[in-house]
Amino acid sequence: MVTKPRILYEKGVIKKIATQVGVTEATVRLALRFATEGEQPDLIRKVALSEYGCMLQRKPVNIPVKNI
Structure with missing residues (x-):
């Protein structure tokens, strides 16, 4: 299962x-x-998780399967 x-x-x-x-x-x-990658977004995520008590959540993503 793919998660986001x-x-x-x-x-x-x-x-x-x-x-x-x-x-x-x-x-x-x-x-x-x-939605963004790099040093700055990584820093923002680190600050959010360590200093503001935010929580990381992994949400299942439905990927449509096409029948061939």
């Missing part, structure tokens, strides 16, 4: 992380959804 990771957070955390790391709120949201 994402980080769950409470209200107000996005703004705090954005201020701390020095990026926009949109950048934080994309990083927490694993």
Whole structure:
């Protein structure tokens, strides 16, 4: 089964992380959804998990199968 990771957070955390790391709120949201890759998104995820009590969740993804 294929899973897609994402980080769950409470209200107000996005703004705090954005201020701390020095990026926009949109950048934080994309990083927490694993929509971006690199050093900066990795740092954002690390801060969210270690300092703000956010949780990593793996959501199952349905991949449509085409019959040939």
